[in-house]
Amino acid sequence: MQTTAAVRGLSCTACGESVDPGIERCPDCGGVLVVDFDVDAVDGPADCRPFPPEATVSIDEGATPAVAVPVLADELGVGGVTVKDEGRNPTGSLADRKLSLAVTAAVADGADRVGTPSPGNGAQSAAAYAARADIDSKGFVPSRCPFLNKAMVNVHGGDMYVVEGRYADAVEAFADSDEPLTSVAPGHPFRVAGGTALALELLADREWAAPDAVVHPTGHGETVLGLERGFALAADAGLADGVPRLYAAQPADCAPIAAAAADGATDPAPVDHPDTIVGPLEVPDPAAGRAALDAIAATGGDGAAVPDKEILQAAVDGCEMGPEVGATGGTAIAGVRALADRGAFDADEEVVLVNPVAGSKEADLLRSHLMSQGM
Numbered sequence: 001m002q003t004t005a006a007v008r009g010l011s012c013t014a015c016g017e018s019v020d021p022g023i024e025r026c027p028d029c030g031g032v033l034v035v036d037f038d039v040d041a042v043d044g045p046a047d048c049r050p051f052p053p054e055a056t057v058s059i060d061e062g063a064t065p066a067v068a069v070p071v072l073a074d075e076l077g078v079g080g081v082t083v084k085d086e087g088r089n090p091t092g093s094l095a096d097r098k099l100s101l102a103v104t105a106a107v108a109d110g111a112d113r114v115g116t117p118s119p120g121n122g123a124q125s126a127a128a129y130a131a132r133a134d135i136d137s138k139g140f141v142p143s144r145c146p147f148l149n150k151a152m153v154n155v156h157g158g159d160m161y162v163v164e165g166r167y168a169d170a171v172e173a174f175a176d177s178d179e180p181l182t183s184v185a186p187g188h189p190f191r192v193a194g195g196t197a198l199a200l201e202l203l204a205d206r207e208w209a210a211p212d213a214v215v216h217p218t219g220h221g222e223t224v225l226g227l228e229r230g231f232a233l234a235a236d237a238g239l240a241d242g243v244p245r246l247y248a249a250q251p252a253d254c255a256p257i258a259a260a261a262a263d264g265a266t267d268p269a270p271v272d273h274p275d276t277i278v279g280p281l282e283v284p285d286p287a288a289g290r291a292a293l294d295a296i297a298a299t300g301g302d303g304a305a306v307p308d309k310e311i312l313q314a315a316v317d318g319c320e321m322g323p324e325v326g327a328t329g330g331t332a333i334a335g336v337r338a339l340a341d342r343g344a345f346d347a348d349e350e351v352v353l354v355n356p357v358a359g360s361k362e363a364d365l366l367r368s369h370l371m372s373q374g375m
Contacts, residue, residue, distance in 0.1 A: 002052065021105065057107060066085075078346075099184060102126075102194075127158025142165055209241055214247065217331035221248070248261060252305040268293065313330075315365075326359040328356050
């Protein structure tokens with residue numbers, strides 16, 4: 001596998017074992033693997049890429065806008081709030097940063113077909129990047145997966161198995177499948193590296209001055225882990241001046257990571273009966289949950305579990321204050337409000353919110369919320 005000079009291999013977040021690229025989980029303990037960079041070989045952000053540009057399966061993901069939202073900053077009583085709008089990625093979600101790298105790794109290993117379980121956006125992104133690489137893909141999605149995602153999986157030429165039930169049922173179907181697929185499933189080390197790329201870009205947006213806090217709507221926790229890795233890498237390499245506190249925002253009825261962080265637990269307890277309108281975040285048993293909790297603890301962060309009703313209203317408010325967000329992005333706004341109420345931020349602090357999904361992808365949820373209010 002052709003990687004950049006700064007990549008030493010993969011390391012396990014649970015036991016510390018070092019392995020070569022090409023493995024999805026730690027062979028010793030099953031822990032989440034992450035890309036291990038040689039800090040001494042990092043002279044700039046380009047050195048933090050796991051693959052050279054000519055070897056990367058890309059649709060020009062990244063370079064998303066960071067939009068200041070002064071009205072929200074005033075409401076929260078903080079120095080500044082910025083929304084990093086990941087909905088501007090090629091297929092409309094943060095998943096593109098992850099699947100670009102995961103599909104690149106799969107192609108480098110000789111894969112001709114990739115597969116993943118997904119609530120929707122990941123399957124759509126995997127299909128797009130597989131098509132770009134001229135290989136096949138298959139997404140395992142629950143029946144409640146939005147029509148837009150299902151349609152676009154097929155438009156990109158991908159195959160799809162629609163599983164009756166919820167996301168956990170799609171995960172089980174993927175695990176039980178005996179089809180010849182190369183996995184690019186949540187928790188994949190190069191999906192985590194997509195979060196690392198996001199952290200580095202957030203710092204570049206700010207001319208390498210780290211914000212005080214980042215609030216991320218969280219499902220599997222792989223992006224939270226990737227963010228911590230990226231911020232720490234930049235700080236260790238002397239590119240940035242610190243590591244921000246990381247906060248995982250989740251819907252109250254499916255908040256395994258946020259609940260564990262609030263309780264000081266080291267491992268999230270799976271949610272037996274998840275029930276949230278925020279489909280991308282209805283992940284009852286997160287693939288990178290334990291590693292995400294370690295990342296949150298390492299930065300002095302926390303979790304915030306917020307009700308669906310507050311999430312939907314926060315999304316509507318967010319569209320009035322800044323860039324378009326849907327229910328997923330609204331989770332960050334509802335989460336930062338809850339955190340501010342708990343005294344999480346000082347008056348001069350700079351806070352970044354991540355909007356993982358384009359607001360137009362979840363417009364039906366916001367419209368239904370407004371209609372329920374008689375609008």
